Amino acid sequence: MLPVAKDTSWTVAGAKARLSEVIERAQSSPQTIxxxxxxxxVVVSAEEWQRKTARKGTLAQFLLESPLRGAxxxxxxxxxxxxxxxL
Incomplete structure (x- = not known):
């Protein structure tokens, strides 16, 4: 389990009570609940989510670049x- 920084960690109750603050802080760094x-x-900004989930090529490119190619x-x-x- 990864350690969580105090200033980016929230309990469920704390996150509910201060959701606007959680969202605001998530714009600059991930917030762990x-x-x-x-x-x-983990709550992240929409921009960060898009960056992390964006496709970085096709399946064919991935397979062609595989270190197992030719093995x-x-x-x-x-x-x-x-x-x-x-039946």
Whole structure:
């Protein structure tokens, strides 16, 4: 579990009571909300979320750039019979 800085950590009750402040602070740094003393969720700005979730290329590019490309992997498929399912 990662340590959480005091000035960026909120209890659920504290976050509810001061939601506007949580949102305001999340514009500059992620805010962690704890539940039962353990980190539960992180609130980030919409800009940060977009940056973190933006696609960085296509699946084809990802596969072409893979360090496993050209590795001689033995990927044999199992030939098991299908299992019987009750009707």
């Amino acid at each position: 704890t539940k039962n003393g353990k980190p539960s969720v 001689d992997l033995d990927l044999e498929r199992q030939r098991d019979e299908p299992r019987d399912l009750p």
